[in-house]
Amino acid sequence: MNGLGRPCMLLTGESKRNPVIDGVEVEECFDKDGEQIVPLVSSTIEMVNLSSYYQVAVIDEIQMLQDARRGQGWTSALLGLKAMEIHLCGEETAVPLVKRIFESCGEEVTVIKYERLSGLEVSDSSLNGTLEGIRDGDCIVAFSRKRIFELQRQIQSVTRRKCALIYGSLPPENRALQAQLFNDPNSEYKVLVASDAIGMGLNLKIQRVIFENVTKYDGIVTRHLSISQLKQIGGRAGRFSFASGDSVGQVTSLYSKDLSSVKKFMFATPEPIPKAGFFPSTDVSEAFFYEFPEKSTLELLDMIYDTTIVPDDYFIADISTMKKLAVLFSGIDLPLAQYLARNKPCPISDVFDIPRNPPKSKEHLAMYESLHKSVLLYLWLGYHFPTIYVDLEDAQKYKLEVEQLIQKGFLKR
Structure with a gap:
């Protein structure tokens, strides 16, 4: 969109990029007459801002609401977006379910079918x-x-x-x-x-x-x-x-x-999607954590799951991965988490050591991929806890350096 002259910001779990005007990133957008304009926003489904108001929202790959682990992200956006119009793109298998969901909200649904161009x-x-x-x-x-x-x-x-x-x-x-x-x-x-x-x-x-x-x-x-x-x-x-x-x-x-x-x-026609994934919002989960501080993360996840009741068109998301992580990290003192627990600023140089040479094998490459994920975690934490994870600019540089090393490793193969 930026390339087409429509200023657009990007928001993902680990990255925030400002709109671009005439090839330059800007904090605020103005038209040729000097009037301030609101840029478009492109985000991953988990980072959708449900508190803002929009004229038009577009949700791609709507059939993903059936996914056992990530489906609740699409369901939350579908039900929670404050927009005059919501355009859904994806498989036709989602149409009956989407119609039922919107009918239950008193909303009107228009279906437009497109033919493949090639x-x-x-x-x-x-x-x-x-x-x-x-x-x-x-x-x-x-x-x-x-x-x-x-x-x-x-x-x-x-x-x-x-x-x-x-x-x-x-x-x-x-x-x-x-x-x-x-x-x-x-x-x-x-x-x-x-x-x-x-x-x-x-x-x-x-x-x-x-x-x-x-x-x-x-x-x-x-x-x-x-x-x-x-x-x-x-x-x-x-x-x-x-x-x-x-x-x-x-x-x-x-x-x-x-x-x-x-x-x-x-050449087969898939069965219509029967249900949409659902899991309580972060606010609900946080309320459980504050209400039962003596409970372990695993116990709290089980409590949230067991007390969640959904209508017939929904299913409760699979939290088995979250539970495995809760068991895995139980009792482990994670360096990044220590700073949050102590409410102490976390310089990125204290937790990461970026290599200087590209990976030489696929096993070595896997280490770089893990390092990249760790830097992304720092960035995600930095956007949510900016007074703790303070080195976002350096984290972006680290991220770019690791990506460049990975690419160099690929080109040498």
């Missing part, structure tokens, strides 16, 4: 388990970090084509840089190896999506991809006009055993 087809044959058939514009999708690096090495060895990499634990800025390398027609990186992280948030010039597998470990068991998941990933092929406006994207599998599932699911 064609999409499923190939009649797989790659038969070999990588010789990999070609420029391909994206091969795998569901583990280890397998992504294995495929990169194998493809570069067999085809002599350089591969860009995108996966969930890679910092968002590095994902964007890898996407730029793949999208650039003058780049050496002609193939993309990725996880399902390509399904949302990135514009990629993929001509063909190849599923290395159609099952994924969900943290508990290995499950077959759902219709929605497979369509979301496969639908990236040809979406941003690989060659021209009338290009046709292709979808296939690496192994012949998976092709029938790909064909069946790509």
Whole structure:
């Protein structure tokens, strides 16, 4: 939006970027007549400001309200945004549920359907388990970090084509840089190896999506991809006009055993989403913590869960990950948390030591990814507790330095 001349600020859990006017970040926005204007705001779903008033709000990927762990973020935005109009973008499977939710609030719903701009087809044959058939514009999708690096090495060895990499634990800025390398027609990186992280948030010039597998470990068991998941990933092929406006994207599998599932699911219609995820707001959770200070975090989470009652169109979000973290961190003296507990300023140099050389192996890279997450945690804490985590400017520099080192490590592979 900034590039189109519409000042827009960015707000995520770990970053805040001011609007840009004429290529310069500004604290306040004024039009050509000197009148102050209110900039647009783009934010992650968890950082939506529910206390401000808006003329128009847009929520993307609305089907995510069914997600067991993150769905409550979309539900909170859907019910809590103070806007004259709310535009929802996403799968048609969400329409019946959204209608029921808004009808219960006395709101009017208008449904507009859009056709895909480019064609999409499923190939009649797989790659038969070999990588010789990999070609420029391909994206091969795998569901583990280890397998992504294995495929990169194998493809570069067999085809002599350089591969860009995108996966969930890679910092968002590095994902964007890898996407730029793949999208650039003058780049050496002609193939993309990725996880399902390509399904949302990135514009990629993929001509063909190849599923290395159609099952994924969900943290508990290995499950077959759902219709929605497979369509979301496969639908990236040809979406941003690989060659021209009338290009046709292709979808296939690496192994012949998976092709029938790909064909069946790509043309299937998913079942309507039955319920939206819900969990009490932070204010409610804080009230429990203040009311029962003698209780452990795990006990409080169980109390909140057990006392939450929701209507038929909602389900209580899965808090198993929060409970595991509560057990894991119980009794551990975390350096960042110590400063908050003591109400003492936390200089970033006291808690982080930034390396000076890029990672040399994928194991080394994993350490840099963890360091990046730690710096992001400092930034998140800094936005919420600015008198404690005081070095936001240095934290941004640290963040950029780690991202640059990660990118240098990728380019050397």
